[in-house]
Amino acid sequence: MTADSTYHLKVFQTADELCKAAAEFFIDISRKSIAARGRFVVSLSGGTTPQGLYSLLSESPFREQVEWEKTVVFWGDERCVSLNDTQNNAHQAKITLLDKIDIPKANIYAIPVNLSPEEAAINYEKEVNCFFGKETPRFDLMLLGLGENGHTASLFPGTNVIYEQTVGIRAVYVEEEKMFRITMTAPLINQSGAILFLVNGENKAVILKEVLTAAYRPDKIPAHLIQPVNGELYWFVDRASASLITIKN
Numbered sequence: 054m055t056a057d058s059t060y061h062l063k064v065f066q067t068a069d070e071l072c073k074a075a076a077e078f079f080i081d082i083s084r085k086s087i088a089a090r091g092r093f094v095v096s097l098s099g100g101t102t103p104q105g106l107y108s109l110l111s112e113s114p115f116r117e118q119v120e121w122e123k124t125v126v127f128w129g130d131e132r133c134v135s136l137n138d139t140q141n142n143a144h145q146a147k148i149t150l151l152d153k154i155d156i157p158k159a160n161i162y163a164i165p166v167n168l169s170p171e172e173a174a175i176n177y178e179k180e181v182n183c184f185f186g187k188e189t190p191r192f193d194l195m196l197l198g199l200g201e202n203g204h205t206a207s208l209f210p211g212t213n214v215i216y217e218q219t220v221g222i223r224a225v226y227v228e229e230e231k232m233f234r235i236t237m238t239a240p241l242i243n244q245s246g247a248i249l250f251l252v253n254g255e256n257k258a259v260i261l262k263e264v265l266t267a268a269y270r271p272d273k274i275p276a277h278l279i280q281p282v283n284g285e286l287y288w289f290v291d292r293a294s295a296s297l298i299t300i301k302n
């Protein structure tokens with residue numbers, strides 16, 4: 054990453070410990086956001102890693118520590134598959150978390166999948182802008198994952214969206230998945246107050262080392278694009294994914 058990039062790295066022994074710490078972090082940011090602005094606006098990620106976090110948040114003693122009626126949920130990216138498809142990020146979060154808590158339906162902003170990818174992106178960008186009104190969209194918490202090829206959200210190597218300079222939402226065709234996906238742009242993600250990457254498993258060891266130690270190459274490693282402009286960047290990783298990194302104490 055660039056010399057001036059700063060982040061907080063926390064390594065946990067197990068995936069369970071990582072999820073528990075992420076749940077506590079989620080609760081902490083939600084409390085601070087509600088105390089400051091009366092609401093907590095979070096952007097969820099898809100993939101397998103956050104599912105353990107979502108399950109924990111749906112259960113005692115975590116569930117009752119979040120004021121769900123003051124919590125508003127968006128997604129950083131989505132696959133253009135039907136709403137009931139198991140690959141749909143909103144569907145996954147619905148099953149593991151949203152159906153199990155008392156959150157008003159009006160607080161849930163899923164990325165539309167019943168439109169063309171371009172229309173869905175335009176429509177979601179309007180929804181985000183409308184929600185934040187005159188303010189620049191700023192999520193209190195942005196959850197992200199890391200793909201083995203360095204992608205995050207749906208910012209994949211080799212796609213044009215990684216060069217996008219504007220705060221917004223875009224449709225992107227992901228060749229390796231033969232699928233359109235909708236994604237927040239890096240400038241939008243970077244407006245967040247706190248950005249939390251969750252990384253788990255030995256299959257992520259090589260890319261995690263590259264993201265954190267290689268020179269800035271966002272075309273090869275799109276996760277390098279994630280550098281909050283006025284917020285904090287956190288990496289919560291398990292020991293297996295951190296096995297190639299030298300941790301300074």
Ligand SMILES: O=C(O)[C@H](O)[C@@H](O)[C@H](O)[C@H](O)COP(=O)(O)O
Pocket residue numbers: 098099100101102103130131132142197198199200204205206207
């Ligand atoms: O919808 C998605 O899949 C994500 O937004 C994507 O960016 C994900 O976070 C990474 O691919 C890591 O996924 P895993 O957690 O499954 O490793």
